[in-house]
Amino acid sequence: MSAKFRSEDxxxxxxxxxxxxxxxxxxxxxVRRRLESRDETxxxxxxxxxxxxxxVLTDFxxxxxxxxxxxxxxxxxxxxxxEIEDAQRRFGGKRDLENRPGTxxxxxxxxxxxxxxQHAELGENFDFVFMRxxxxxxxxxxxxxxxxxxxxxxxxxxxxxxxxxxxxxHELALEAIKxxxxxxxxxxxNSETRELITEGKSVDRHVAIFKRKK
Numbered sequence: 095m096s097a098k099f100r101s102e103d104x105x106x107x108x109x110x111x112x113x114x115x116x117x118x119x120x121x122x123x124x125v126r127r128r129l130e131s132r133d134e135t136x137x138x139x140x141x142x143x144x145x146x147x148x149x150v151l152t153d154f155x156x157x158x159x160x161x162x163x164x165x166x167x168x169x170x171x172x173x174x175x176x177e178i179e180d181a182q183r184r185f186g187g188k189r190d191l192e193n194r195p196g197t198x199x200x201x202x203x204x205x206x207x208x209x210x211x212q213h214a215e216l217g218e219n220f221d222f223v224f225m226r227x228x229x230x231x232x233x234x235x236x237x238x239x240x241x242x243x244x245x246x247x248x249x250x251x252x253x254x255x256x257x258x259x260x261x262x263x264h265e266l267a268l269e270a271i272k273x274x275x276x277x278x279x280x281x282x283x284n285s286e287t288r289e290l291i292t293e294g295k296s297v298d299r300h301v302a303i304f305k306r307k308k
Contacts, residue, residue: 102288103146105288106288106298107146107149107150109288109297110147110150110226110301111153113257113282113284113298114150114154114255114301115154117255117281117301117302117303118280119280119282121279121280121303122158125158126158126159128221129159129162129221130159130160130162132164132221133163133164133165134164134165134167135155135159135164135167135221135222136167136169136217136220136221136222137155137166137167137168137169137220137221138170138171138220138222138223138224138244139170139171139223139225139226140170140207140210140223140224141171141225141226141240142171142178142202142226143181144177144180145168145170145185145200145202147224148170148185148200149185151168152198152200156191156194156196156198161194161195162196163195163196164196165196165197165199166191166197167198167199167201168199168201169200169201169202169203169216170200170201170203171202171203171204171207171210171213171216172202172204173204173205173206174204178202178204179202181202182202185200185202186200186201186202187199187200203215203216207240207244208239208243209239209243210243210244210246211246218247218249219249219252220247220248221252221253222252222253222254223247223248223252223254223255224254224256225240225254225257226257227259227298228241228263229259229263230258230266230267230270231260231263234270237267237270238270238274241267241271241274241276242274242275245274245275245306248306250306250308251305252306253279253303253304253305254271254276254304254305255301255302255303255304256271256302256304257298257299257300257302258300258301259295259296259299260295260299261294261300264299264300264302267302271304275307276306276307277305277306277307278302278303278304279303279305280303281301281302281303283299283300284296284297284298284301287299
């Protein structure tokens with residue numbers, strides 16, 4: 095990885111963390127109260143690739159938990175075995191939180207995100223399910239299966255968070271998730287998004303958060 099790419103990637107992740115805070119908005123107080131009442135917070139990152147966002151996600155959730163003992167646990171899944179191996183090598187295992195109580199633990203599994211219910215090792219009742227750069231245009235039917243499976247993995251008060259590269263693709267994803275039983279809490283445009291070569295495509299261009307309809 096070139097120095098230029100590493101720098102861009104690091105800047106993208108800083109912006110992603112800001113966007114996660116922004117998209118929580120008025121929902122933040124409720125999410126904080128819920129996390130503070132639990133000893134463990136579980137995150138499922140699906141279609142995660144190398145999961146470059148692993149530290150950002152666990153840091154963000156640790157911030158929401160405040161100075162509380164317990165574990166922030168991230169499970170990443172992707173169908174690409176080589177990228178999962180890279181993620182495990184870079185982020186896998188348990189580590190202490192810096193200058194605060196609690197621990198973080200990340201594990202990475204090879205698997206098909208459209209068939210999460212066939213992976214018993216994942217368990218259920220995640221506090222957060224995350225999809226960075228969902229790709230609805232690359233097979234709408236498959237991605238609707240992924241969204242449906244993602245909603246099914248959430249705890250009753252859990253949150254699904256997605257990011258998107260494109261404006262229209264984001265709109266289509268929002269509508270699909272709502273049809274499948276997701277209730278949109280907030281969707282935000284990233285005003286600092288980094289433009290890519292393809293016209294209209296940029297990094298974490300939109301971020302949205304859902305809960306399950308009751």
